[in-house]
Amino acid sequence: MTTPDATPAGPTPRSNGARAAGQRDPDRRQRIARAAIEVVAEVGVEKLTHRKVAAAAGVPLGSTTYYFKTLDDLLASALRQAADDDVEHLRSWAAGLDAGGDLAEALAELVLHYLGPARAKTIVEHQLYIAALHRPALQHVSQEWDTALAELFAGYTDAATGRALSVLFCGWQLQGIVREQLPERADVEASFRRLLDR
Amino acid sequence: MTTPDATPAGPTPRSNGARAAGQRDPDRRQRIARAAIEVVAEVGVEKLTHRKVAAAAGVPLGSTTYYFKTLDDLLASALRQAADDDVEHLRSWAAGLDAGGDLAEALAELVLHYLGPARAKTIVEHQLYIAALHRPALQHVSQEWDTALAELFAGYTDAATGRALSVLFCGWQLQGIVREQLPERADVEASFRRLLDR
DNA sequence: TTCGTTGGTGTACAGATGTACAGGTCTGGT
DNA sequence: ACCAGACCTGTACATCTGTACACCAACGAA
Secondary structure: OOOHHHOOOOOOOOOOOOOOOOOOOOOHHHHHHHHHHHHHHHHOHHHOOHHHHHHHHOOOHHHHHHHOOOHHHHHHHHHHHHHHHHHHHHHHHHHOOOOOOOHHHHHHHHHHHHHOOOHHHHHHHHHHHHHHHHOHHHHHHHHHHHHHHHHHHHOOOOHHHHHHHHHHHHHHHHHHHOOOOOOOHHHHHHHHHHHHOO | OOOHHHOOOOOOOOOOOOOOOOOOOOOHHHHHHHHHHHHHHHHOHHHOOHHHHHHHHOOOHHHHHHHOOOHHHHHHHHHHHHHHHHHHHHHHHHHOOOOOOOHHHHHHHHHHHHHOOOHHHHHHHHHHHHHHHHOHHHHHHHHHHHHHHHHHHHOOOOHHHHHHHHHHHHHHHHHHHOOOOOOOHHHHHHHHHHHHOO
16 A cells, blocks of 8 residues: 555556556546545545555556645545435435335434445545535535435425434434444334334 | 744743743643644644644643654543543533423533534544544544443433434534534424433 | 752654646547 | 647655654752
């Protein structure tokens, strides 16, 4: 992770089968943004550097500064990317939701998914979310993120309940990521049920 | 904030009325830790440096490295200090709570306090909390923090409800610090009430 | 008084970092 | 075939960072 020589784009000017200078690579910007997310997951926001991202993305250092003028730009794109990916994931979860099913049960399942299989993703998202606190330009991305969550949940109930569900949902995530032990599914489910029952 | 010359301990070896070398100052360690909290509040964890803390605390650079071998040590102490201060604040809040009063109302009030007058404190605490994610030695501090919260709330209800209340409480805080607009007191109160009603 | 010990400071240094930029390579239009 | 411009890369540099450490001041014991 310290030396960029593991990347396919080696120091050889050309002749290498890897990508040479001048070649178009339209996805590269997004690849770099996703690599930044990866780096944040591994080392935390406070140790995010151009060089680490370049190494993780398999691109030369100059490439990261070419696509992102400043490190904050990179962080901003990473946050946006993470938010977009997550909202999309949530929508597909909602699409697969049984119409007549138990919402409290499904929400508990979702929480445990975010704290189990998708734990790394959850951690990154919270890191980026908090990083936005000192970057006014990013705050609206974070806001839209949990607004989308609230609206999604509101679709099954009403606006106020949707909001409350999203708050509780974020709370379970936040408290979950600092503990090794997952919360009891029954406890999570019961808490959602209480918000849903009138 | 760049030059440490604003501190009472100037470069003059002695003669100055300010503290000279060799003088005892038992509170200095704690003062530095609190200064670190201040710096995090201003610039975020990712830009915490020995020098900034030294400037904020009004001590020479050598002093911060004398009391805290490494920067992570400093961050750890800051987190512990913040947690201790907060738990103490919560306990005094609980002590002043009317025994027969409405808990949902009081909790909503508390949330708005953390998002209003004590907003800066809330932001720092979340920053430090998240920073602990990549520092295993610190995770138990974060855990104890919200465990204390849950136990405090459980004192008025039961263990499961206390936990749920603390989760919802953290959720409101988290979503609140990225928005300028405070949540509606009625909404917050209603959400707590739903967890409390059986 | 004398002197060892503890507490505190200023400075130096090696390493890492963000960023600019000159130059190289390819593409698409004419 | 030619060229203008877009795309991309490697490197250099000023700056900032954590940390070590030699030095000094005060205190307390003898």
